[in-house]
Amino acid sequence: MxxxxxxxxxxxxxxxxxxxxxxxxxxxxxxxxxxxxxxxxxxxxxxxxxxxxxxxxxxxxxxxxxxxxxxxxxxxxxxxxxxxxxxxxxxxxxxxxxxxxxxxxxxxxxxxxxxxxxxxxxxxxxxxxxxxxxxxxxxxxxxxxxxxxxxxxxxxxxxxxxxxxxxxxxxxxxxxxxxxxxxxxxxxxxxxxxxxxxxxxxxxxxxxxxxxxxxxxxxxxxxxxxxxxxxxxxxxxKGYVDVDVKLSVPGGHSSTPPDHTAIGFQAQIINLIEDNPFQSQLIRQNPTLTFYRQAAVLSKSMPLELRDAILGLKPTKRFLEYMDSDRERRAMVRTSTAITMVQGGDKVNSLPETANLVINHRIALHDSVQAVKEYYSALLRPWAKKRHFNLDAFGVVEKNREDSQTRFDNNNDCGDLTLTAQYELEPxxxxxxxxxxxxxxxxxxxxxxxxxxxxxxxxxxxxxxxxxxxxxxxxxxxxxxxxxxxxxxxxxxxxxxxxxxxxxxxxxxxxxxxxxxxxxxxxx
Missing domain, CATH: 3.40.630.10 (Zn peptidases)
Incomplete structure (x- = not known):
């Protein structure tokens, strides 16, 4: 120890x-x-x-x-x-x-x-x-x-x-x-x-x-x-950044819908984001580690197993599992992801042409604004390629269909996916x-x-x-x-x-x- x-x-x-x-x-x-x-x-x-x-x-x-x-x-x-x-x-x-x-x-x-x-x-x-x-x-x-x-x-x-x-x-x-x-x-x-x-x-x-x-x-x-x-x-x-995700697809009448509407695609992306959270890390500079080391030595009732996990030469996997087991604690060691705003559709019998969502992030000390952007680019690039969506990820454009390709028909999903960032603040x-x-x-x-x-x-x-x-x-x-x-x-x-x-x-x-x-x- x-x-x-x-x-x-x-x-x-x-x-x-x-x-x-x-x-x-x-x-x-x-x-x-x-x-x-x-x-x-x-x-x-x-x-x-x-x-x-x-x-x-x-x-x-x-x-x-x-x-x-x-x-x-x-x-x-x-x-x-x-x-x-x-x-x-x-x-x-x-x-x-x-x-x-x-x-x-x-x-x-x-x-x-x-x-x-x-x-x-x-x-x-x-x-x-x-x-x-x-x-x-x-x-x-x-x-x-x-x-x-x-x-x-x-x-x-x-x-x-x-x-x-x-x-x-x-x-x-x-x-x-x-x-x-x-x-x-x-x-x-x-x-x-x-x-x-x-x-x-x-x-x-x-x-x-x-x-x-x-x-x-x-x-x-x-x-x-x-x-x-x-x-x-x-x-x-922690740092801060809001990521806006905008989907654009052709509209039409709701009586002849495609397999997925803009809102359906939006739901897929929400699931993808929430199923792939940022990774927890506990770097030496994080004051949370200092607190837990103080607590391990000076507190009256910390469980012995947790004390041992904290006071080792390096924070153990067991300690990170403890941090991840509670949402208040994991916020100290992870960039948080909170989907806080969604929008899509204007009328009940009209297919929405756009769907938007905003994701709020509080950036961990071991991450950065650029790391958040790179995370979304890497996470959504395969999805966009599979669905033939052109991707504009924070100004970097990737085309996933030919200009002459039919944008939307019974056999093909196509559209545009645009990612932008608002209010960028480093930790x-x-x-x-x-x-x-x-x-x-x-x-x-x-x-x-x-x-x-x-x-x-x-x-x-x-x-x-x-x-x-x-x-x-x-x-x-x-x-x-x-x-x-x-x-x-x-x-x-x-x-x-x-x-x-x-x-x-x-x-x-x-x-x-x-x-x-x-x-x-x-x-x-």
Whole structure:
């Protein structure tokens, strides 16, 4: 067995200076009922502003649905007057917000926090099923209810409250602290007016790798796995690409159909794709492997057989079989394939001339956008040749019939198959967990949540706004700092009855408060 550094856990890190701040805020203010009620009301007010980002939003300034974001900005200005007085607050791309708390030490790179103000729709068809209306911001003494209460207004309100609490104590940072707030993180994968523009401003201002580290939303809270509490900041994200598959065949009357209509051909292709998934691999750089090695050494109840499979010289076939046996786990080691949109046919008695489907992929760290394209070209080429379909695979054309050949008759299947890709995003760079900056993060987590919490990296299967920030720092962490156990129903983001426990929200404030203080003391 190879155990070496997997035994090692980062020691607790807590602020050493200004213990008066610890006594005033951490030990007194944050545990008071008055503070918790005030904090809950702040998040409730933020939830009550329905800052929804739809997939089909038009340009900012042209689509009136963006106007509500002015209301949200006004709410923050009124709620955090001390922050707006002490920090430089800039508006970027109309609704993006950039807060800069200038530090006194010019040689220290800034600490960058990220959040977003937009939320997903609540869904008209399910609005009556909510325990409380989705934009009511109802607070029942335990939970703040409503869309955005967890994703991601909780992080934003907690960050601003932490900064305000430090301002009240006359804390003056040595290291500059930046908060970058996008407004269209939920609005679709193919463009961004928020985070992209904010990142461009920051890159111009601080230069490549000009930020010490970046912290954004991610996996919700501390989770219990194998009988042990784990904090799992994501140090990498999977890539992304949508593949469009279009079939074109002659139409006609449904009373004399061919053996296969366009929709029938579409069904064949769907079966072919779903029966031939991408292969799972677990490369050394995948943070999932680091997590499982930590868990194998430090968790309380991992089965011995699984421990042995993980801690061998190489991950064994048995370990990959374990990963593949659950769809959540296999997403960590495989490029996922999800057929999410299909279209074909306009009328019941008319043969469809086209059929389309869209396949969404989250690309594993060992794959690439080009690898996904090559997979589809190789998979569908034999099918197209057998069926005499001309194939256009991402611009590479292969003819499988003569121009003079009858396109469609009783004895011959013919048509055109076209593959295109939309929104191509490679897997993210991987932040190094042996870097001292990961140690800072892990130390603060243990200082806030307890030394028995095991901190290990994780892979994020979705994408955050950090995809625009890669050039700003090699150390990017994605995590939402609260205990998931505070809500017995678990995380409810993007679904019915989204809610945030007040205990978790207070933990968020405490984490950001202490993270700022600790990073202000290191490397000085």
């Amino acid at each position: 190879v155990l070496n550094r997997w035994y090692y856990q980062i020691p607790v890190m807590q602020p050493k200076e200004r213990q008066d701040i610890t006594r005033q805020n951490v030990e007194t203010l944050f545990i008071s009922n008055d503070f918790q009620d005030s904090l809950a009301r702040r998040l409730a007010g933020a939830v009550q502003v329905p800052a929804i980002a739809y997939d089909d939003m038009g340009l900012v300034g042209e689509d009136p649905r963006w106007e509500v974001f002015h209301q949200f900005s006004d709410y923050l200005t009124k709620t955090f007057p001390r922050v707006y007085e002490a920090l430089r607050v800039e508006t970027v791309s109309t609704h993006g917000l950039l807060y800069t708390w200038q530090g006194s030490a010019q040689d220290l790179k800034p600490l960058l926090f990220m959040a977003h103000s937009d939320v997903v729709p609540a869904g008209e068809s399910t609005s009556l099923q909510w325990t409380y209306p989705p934009f009511s911001g109802h607070y029942d003494g335990e939970f703040i209810w409503g869309r955005g209460s967890e994703d991601d207004k909780s992080n934003l309100i907690a960050m601003l409250t932490a900064i305000e609490s430090l301002l009240v104590c006359d804390f003056k940072p040595h290291r500059t602290v930046i908060l970058s707030v996008g407004f269209d993180e939920e609005g679709g994968a193919d463009r961004s007016y928020g985070a992209r523009c904010l990142a461009e401003v920051l890159l111009e201002r601080y230069g490549k790798n000009g930020i010490e580290l970046i912290f954004d939303e991610g996996i919700a809270g501390i989770e219990s796995r194998f009988g042990t509490d784990f904090a799992l900041p994501a140090t990498a994200e 993210s760079p991987i932040s190094d967990t042996e870097d001292s900056r990961f140690s800072w993060l892990a130390g603060v987590i243990k200082g806030v949540f307890g030394e028995n919490v095991v901190v290990a990296p994780e892979l994020l299967t979705g994408n955050t706004d950090t995809r625009y920030y890669w050039d700003l720092s090699p150390q990017i962490y994605r995590w939402s700092p609260w205990r998931a156990s505070h809500d017995p129903r678990g995380t409810r983001m993007h679904t019915l009855d989204e809610r945030m426990p007040i205990k978790g929200l207070v933990e968020m404030v405490k984490f950001y408060h202490e993270f700022i203080r600790v990073l202000d003391e290191v490397q000085r």
